[in-house]
Amino acid sequence: MQAIIALLLIAGVSAVLKDYMLASAALLLVGVCLVRYAPVTAMLQKHSFHVGIFFLMVFLLFPLTNSKVDILGTVKQLITPLGIFAILMGFAISYIGGKGVGVLSTQPVVLFGVLLGTLVAVLLVKGLPAGLIIAAGMVALIQLATPS
Template identity: 35%
Template sequence: MEQSYWMLLIILVMGLFMKNDSLAISGAALILLKLLNMNILLPKLEAYGLKVGIIIVTIGILAPIAADKYTLLEIYQSFKTPLGFSAVLGGAIIILLTGRGYGLLTEDPSIAVPILIGTILGIILFKGVPVGPLVASGVAVFIYNIISYIQKMWRGI
């Protein structure tokens, strides 16, 4: 059996064990694609899956607006609260980090496996939500840049 089957099976079992549907479904879907000899789809999923996933997440976030759950006045007033201001600032910072994370994932796809392992640990240890790989990529770049800066400073001493 190929190593990829074992890794995907481990991901599937972890998803089931942790009751994390996203992780389990992802592992099962990829195993199914491989079993049905549909490997031709894998490069397309690799190339476009992240973009499609971001679109689906964005649709999910915007769906309450489309369902008329919020008025313009409610949205406007939410900006005037400390929580609303924090949300705007936090959102901007996360977008900055995820943009860098997206760049990291597209430039060096091999980093996806350590990020996935870190994400799985975050799900297990902190009951996290598995939209983390993109954010984790951004944080990874941020941490890497800090470490690089410290190393440069250390060499200069």
């Protein structure tokens, strides 16, 4: 029941702040909680991350389908300082995000902390929820570096 109330609260605040995608996601999960059909719940939990990453990759690769993009020219620009910096940042952030996935599933306090921070950013300053995994990865790296 706590999950349904939290999800309804997220959906309501999201709708008021006109973030209909977040509101829709929260309402979908309210439906999942209400139905409690284990196979659907397990399937959504198991595959939603990978499906989301797939569609993110489609979005990122889509400019290649546009004839306005000069692929050879863009590849040449990868050896410029900006291109090299972009490669390094892509590597670093992907590495950090990879660390974050493990933390999200094993440490509820990190999950809810970065979720709350992400929700506030999405709802109040037009942030993107992609930061959640990266934030969790940063927490994981700090935990590794901090003596217990």
